[in-house]
Amino acid sequence: MREIEHHVAAAGWDAPVRVFALVRTQAALAAEPGLADQLTPETLAAAREHAWHLTSVEQEGLPPAPDLExxxxxxxxxxxxxxxxxxxERVVLPPEAEEAMPADLPTGPDQDPDAAVQWLLAHPDRQDVRLAVGVLRDGPAWCAVRTRAHDADDQVGQGGDVVPGLVAALRATLE
Structure with missing residues (x-):
């Protein structure tokens, strides 16, 4: 996940959702021998040494969808x-920011439905984050989180279940 996050970070912020299949490198090489020409010698050596070495394959031409879910x-x-x-990428706010949202924002059906979102996006405590979340068919999950405010490779937070809802949604795609 760290490699995927680093790869995506190289393209900068304000990027669309990106989806990757994770495949065992040995199996991918057996199915597509020409793949070896695209991998570094270090990757090939790691794949020979570790049966569970994974290669990420970015999925292009995803179907249009109104949201991630x-x-x-x-x-x-x-x-x-x-x-x-x-x-x-997502915007996060401390809980007190949403609690402080004015009750009189014009958010009714006859008014601007995006008023609350615009208020939250303009909030001074907002943080832009990039989430990189992956799951394996046999269970393990890993997450990497980078903030725009601390946009450096050595400032990426990591953990197994940092974004449990997204982990569950990804897991459901494998069922």
Whole structure:
């Protein structure tokens, strides 16, 4: 997940959702020998040494979807895919920011439905984050989180279940 996050970070911020299939490198090389020409010698050596060495394959031409939840609900993977990863950017706020939202924002059906979102996006305590979340078919999950305010490779937080809802949604695409 750290490699995927680093790869996506190289493209900068304000990026679309990106989805990756995770496959065992040895199996991918057996199915597609020409893949060896695209991998570094270090990657090939690691794949020979570790049966569970994974290669990420970015999925292009994803179907249009109004949101991440709809996109993920429409994905399924063949048995040859050992896991899946996604990167997505989000805005996070401390709980007190949402509690401080004025009650009189024009958010009714006859008014601007995005008023609350615009208020939150303009909040001075907002933090832009990039989430890179991956799960394997056999259970393990890993998350990497980078903030725009601390946009450095050595400032990426990591953990197994940092974004439990997204982990569960990704896991469902493998069922």
């Amino acid at each position: 709809t996109l993920l609900a429409g994905l399924s993977w063949p048995a040859t895919v050992d896991g899946v990863a996604v990167t997505v």
